[in-house]
Amino acid sequence: MYLKSKLSWNVVIPAEKMDIKGLMLQKAIITRLMADFAAKKASKDLGYFLAVTTVEKIGEGKVRQQSGDVLFPVDFSCITFKLLNGEVLEGVVHKILKHGIFLRCGPAEKIYLSHQKMDDYQYVLGENPYFMNEKSSKIEKGNVVRFLVIGKKFMEFENDFQFVVTLEGDYLGSIA
Numbered sequence: 001m002y003l004k005s006k007l008s009w010n011v012v013i014p015a016e017k018m019d020i021k022g023l024m025l026q027k028a029i030i031t032r033l034m035a036d037f038a039a040k041k042a043s044k045d046l047g048y049f050l051a052v053t054t055v056e057k058i059g060e061g062k063v064r065q066q067s068g069d070v071l072f073p074v075d076f077s078c079i080t081f082k083l084l085n086g087e088v089l090e091g092v093v094h095k096i097l098k099h100g101i102f103l104r105c106g107p108a109e110k111i112y113l114s115h116q117k118m119d120d121y122q123y124v125l126g127e128n129p130y131f132m133n134e135k136s137s138k139i140e141k142g143n144v145v146r147f148l149v150i151g152k153k154f155m156e157f158e159n160d161f162q163f164v165v166t167l168e169g170d171y172l173g174s175i176a
Contacts, residue, residue: 003080015068044154047082048107081106083149093143096129110162117166137174144175
């Protein structure tokens, strides 16, 4: 699910980037905000950070005594992407293992579908392994699969999520 959020972050501008001209300073603040935003990647509450949409307000800078750098409070709006339990989504298969598959959906790459959560699908070994069911529906690398999110975990150290999904339900599975 895509979410629109309003956030307030502190942006630190090194002393050497300070300029008397206001536009250059504003550019430096926005550039640093964008870099910090991209580096953050995700948060437990908001999901994956996708884009800064508007900068609402840049507050008055405060000089840090030790370094001379200036800290600016910045209010901005952004778009995030968060997978929610119970949500039906589509993802692309990027890895097939004997015990399940890994999917990608937007910025989420650690979406695991266990073979136990794929009704009637059997693993078929080969140079390009795949899963197939009795109705000849095939799940192979590159296929689009519709799934239901049943669990998630945020990993603080990696600033990323892991998801567990299922095909148990109506209209879920490989999309041909």
